[in-house]
Amino acid sequence: MVEPTVAAAAAPLLDAAGLKALGAAIAIAGTGIASGWAEKDIGSAAIGAMAENEALFGKGLILTVIPETIVIFGLVVALLISS
Amino acid sequence: MSRPKRMTKAIIVGHKSILKATVNALHDSNLFHIEDFIEDESGFKISKPFQNAEEVSKKLVKIRSISNFLGIEHKEPTVQKSNSVMHELDAKLGKLDRSISEKSEMISKCENDLKDLENQKKDLLPFLSINLDFDYYRGYENLKVFAGSIKGSLEEGQISSITQAYELFYDPQAKTVVLFVAKEDADRVQEVLQNLEFRDLRVPERGGIPSELLRVTEQKEADASRKIESLKVEVESMKSQYADFLLASDEVLSIENQKAELPLRIATSDNAFIIEGWVPSENYDTVINTVNDATSGRAYVTSIEIEEEEIEEGHIPVEYDNSKPVAPMQMILDLYSRPRYTEIDPSSILFITFPLIYGMILGDIGYAIILGAMALAIKTFVKSDAVKPLMNILIYCQISTFIFGIIYGEFLGFPLASMHGEHGLVPGLLPFWNTITLFPGLSGEEFTFPVHRTHMVMTMIGVSIFVGLIHLNLGFILGFINLSHHGLKHAVLEKGSWMIIELGVLVAALGYFGGISGLTYVGVGILLLGIVLLTMGEGIKGPIELPSLMGNTLSYARIIAVGLSSIYIASTVNDIAFKMIWADHSKIGFAAIAAIIVFILGHGLNTVLSIIAPGLHSLRLQYVEFFGKFYQGGGKKFNPFGYIRKYTEE
Numbered sequence: 001m002v003e004p005t006v007a008a009a010a011a012p013l014l015d016a017a018g019l020k021a022l023g024a025a026i027a028i029a030g031t032g033i034a035s036g037w038a039e040k041d042i043g044s045a046a047i048g049a050m051a052e053n054e055a056l057f058g059k060g061l062i063l064t065v066i067p068e069t070i071v072i073f074g075l076v077v078a079l080l081i082s083s
Numbered sequence: 084m085s086r087p088k089r090m091t092k093a094i095i096v097g098h099k100s101i102l103k104a105t106v107n108a109l110h111d112s113n114l115f116h117i118e119d120f121i122e123d124e125s126g127f128k129i130s131k132p133f134q135n136a137e138e139v140s141k142k143l144v145k146i147r148s149i150s151n152f153l154g155i156e157h158k159e160p161t162v163q164k165s166n167s168v169m170h171e172l173d174a175k176l177g178k179l180d181r182s183i184s185e186k187s188e189m190i191s192k193c194e195n196d197l198k199d200l201e202n203q204k205k206d207l208l209p210f211l212s213i214n215l216d217f218d219y220y221r222g223y224e225n226l227k228v229f230a231g232s233i234k235g236s237l238e239e240g241q242i243s244s245i246t247q248a249y250e251l252f253y254d255p256q257a258k259t260v261v262l263f264v265a266k267e268d269a270d271r272v273q274e275v276l277q278n279l280e281f282r283d284l285r286v287p288e289r290g291g292i293p294s295e296l297l298r299v300t301e302q303k304e305a306d307a308s309r310k311i312e313s314l315k316v317e318v319e320s321m322k323s324q325y326a327d328f329l330l331a332s333d334e335v336l337s338i339e340n341q342k343a344e345l346p347l348r349i350a351t352s353d354n355a356f357i358i359e360g361w362v363p364s365e366n367y368d369t370v371i372n373t374v375n376d377a378t379s380g381r382a383y384v385t386s387i388e389i390e391e392e393e394i395e396e397g398h399i400p401v402e403y404d405n406s407k408p409v410a411p412m413q414m415i416l417d418l419y420s421r422p423r424y425t426e427i428d429p430s431s432i433l434f435i436t437f438p439l440i441y442g443m444i445l446g447d448i449g450y451a452i453i454l455g456a457m458a459l460a461i462k463t464f465v466k467s468d469a470v471k472p473l474m475n476i477l478i479y480c481q482i483s484t485f486i487f488g489i490i491y492g493e494f495l496g497f498p499l500a501s502m503h504g505e506h507g508l509v510p511g512l513l514p515f516w517n518t519i520t521l522f523p524g525l526s527g528e529e530f531t532f533p534v535h536r537t538h539m540v541m542t543m544i545g546v547s548i549f550v551g552l553i554h555l556n557l558g559f560i561l562g563f564i565n566l567s568h569h570g571l572k573h574a575v576l577e578k579g580s581w582m583i584i585e586l587g588v589l590v591a592a593l594g595y596f597g598g599i600s601g602l603t604y605v606g607v608g609i610l611l612l613g614i615v616l617l618t619m620g621e622g623i624k625g626p627i628e629l630p631s632l633m634g635n636t637l638s639y640a641r642i643i644a645v646g647l648s649s650i651y652i653a654s655t656v657n658d659i660a661f662k663m664i665w666a667d668h669s670k671i672g673f674a675a676i677a678a679i680i681v682f683i684l685g686h687g688l689n690t691v692l693s694i695i696a697p698g699l700h701s702l703r704l705q706y707v708e709f710f711g712k713f714y715q716g717g718g719k720k721f722n723p724f725g726y727i728r729k730y731t732e733e
Binding site: 057058059061062065066068069073075076079 | 418419420540541544638644699702703706707
């Protein structure tokens with residue numbers, strides 16, 4: 001936490017720490033959206049398949065969560081940026 | 084590490100006169116998986132069901148429809164003798180059927196009556212405030228009666244301007260008009276009414292004053308509903324009276340039905356039958372003995388050799404062979420796919436790795452105690468075969484969570500041990516427990532005991548990925564063992580090559596970061612060798628899949644990531660609750676009560692999330708990353724001919 005001081009008001013809008021935090025946020029947000037986007041189609045198809053045959057739950061779950069790795073990558077990148 | 088139960092393929096041959104005895108014996112043993120016979124050119128045909136089949140299935144349909152009508156649910160079984168159930172089945176079923184159809188007819192009659200009465204009431208309502216007997220509405224020679232509703236409002240002057248010979252009843256609220264006029268004026272009056280959008284109402288055919296009629300109708304309605312209620316109560320009492328009987332007879336008849344329809348699944352000639360199927364090798368002798376006992380040795384039972392083709396095509400039914408503690412994990416496997424007959428059954432490995440990763444993710448003493456107690460309670464009070472293994476798995480997971488809770492020193496998101504922060508010593512919940520620094524971790528962090536996950540994120544990512552590497556390599560080793568059945572060369576090319584690649588990367592990295600350039604070249608050499616072997620084993624598909632190794636490894640970073648999210652939710656709840664109490668901790672006021680509510684609700688939410696998030700992610704790591712390295716699945720379930728009795732006994 002940065003204490004708000006008079007000097008801070010004159011500082012540039014984005015300092016290095018702020019840009020780092022923004023970068024981390026973009027990494028998480030972008031990969032999160034990407035994961036969700038990829039999973040939505042697979043998920044709805046998996047539900048459809050499950051309605052036909054309930055034994056497909058396991059396979060459906062696996063296929064649905066495969067794109068989740070994208071957001072994990074995002075998280076790793078965010079942690080690398082901010083640490 | 085175990086394999087599915089070894090199976091023996093057996094054939095039972097005999098004269099048709101002993102078919103029934105053989106079928107009974109096989110059914111009782113509940114050990115024989117029958118291979119359905121498909122008619123071919125051999126001259127054997129499937130046979131007809133036993134004589135009683137039609138009768139049995141008729142009764143079964145009747146019993147199930149009655150159970151459905153009464154809403155019978157499976158419950159704590161009271162065991163009855165199947166003979167006595169069969170004995171009184173016909174008489175009891177007949178009686179029950181009669182009284183049920185009687186009752187349901189009466190109910191539907193009453194319901195129809197109720198509907199009629201409702202309609203009558205609707206007809207009556209518009210006339211309610213016109214207190215005129217309905218008999219006066221009809222039977223005139225010179226009078227025309229208008230009875231209907233209008234829109235807008237009617238002034239008496241509009242009628243009196245046409246004729247003086249009229250009698251008007253008008254209810255301005257319901258907009259009902261009853262008007263008696265002489266026939267000769269009817270046309271002109273009609274015109275006036277038409278302008279007011281007059282519409283005829285149906286005049287009830289019964290005579291009587293509307294209010295009186297309404298009272299009678301309502302009385303009848305009440306009577307009918309009361310009757311329906313009492314009939315329903317009677318049905319309900321029948322439900323509790325006959326539930327045991329229905330469940331038991333359903334079971335007995337299902338068994339009879341299975342037996343009676345068996346001839347449809349086996350090969351028969353004019354005089355003989357052949358039953359082909361699978362039996363666990365350890366039970367083969369039992370099956371021989373039971374069949375011989377039942378037929379006094381007149382049936383011929385023999386085992387035949389399993390053909391290579393049957394193994395390859397997965398014809399052999401698969402039965403797990405696990406110890407009791409490991410057995411619940413079979414549910415996780417079944418959810419994915421049952422192992423093939425030739426594969427390693429990974430249940431006993433899941434028994435360790437699944438709770439381990441779950442615990443690594445959650446790692447909190449408080450949640451472990453709450454969830455463990457919940458699982459124990461549900462296991463004790465819910466007597467369901469589906470819930471029990473699930474609760475056992477949850478308990479295993481909570482044991483692991485508890486152990487990791489001690490390693491992480493966490494209780495409901497609070498750190499248990501004190502630690503040195505940026506602003507001096509931060510006290511933990513337990514005053515005597517101090518954090519000890521063990522050795523330096525990654526990127527300037529310190530590895531401590533207890534492990535404060537929030538303060539050593541990078542180190543924990545490293546640890547997670549290291550755990551992932553061990554897990555993945557365990558998968559490669561299992562794949563190696565699976566494939567070594569087809570020859571060592573296969574196994575080395577397809578699974579061993581991956582491990583050689585990993586070794587190459589490791590050696591090269593050691594050389595590069597250690598500054599020994601010679602070692603780097605050796606590492607690159609090993610890496611290239613691995614890639615060549617992989618290409619030989621899996622074709623061009625192999626090198627293309629190389630980056631997935633990195634993806635799979637990094638995927639284990641979720642262990643710390645999901646864990647952190649759980650900590651942050653918990654500590655946020657704690658922060659909010661404690662700030663609210665601290666605001667006026669001098670007295671127990673509104674804020675303190677609200678703080679307690681926030682605390683309970685917040686941790687309640689996080690408890691639910693603590694089952695879902697670590698469970699799903701741990702499951703995913705098993706299914707995608709781990710199973711992807713060795714597991715095929717797709718085995719056929721061993722489904723023996725027989726029945727597990729619950730409500731009856733011999």
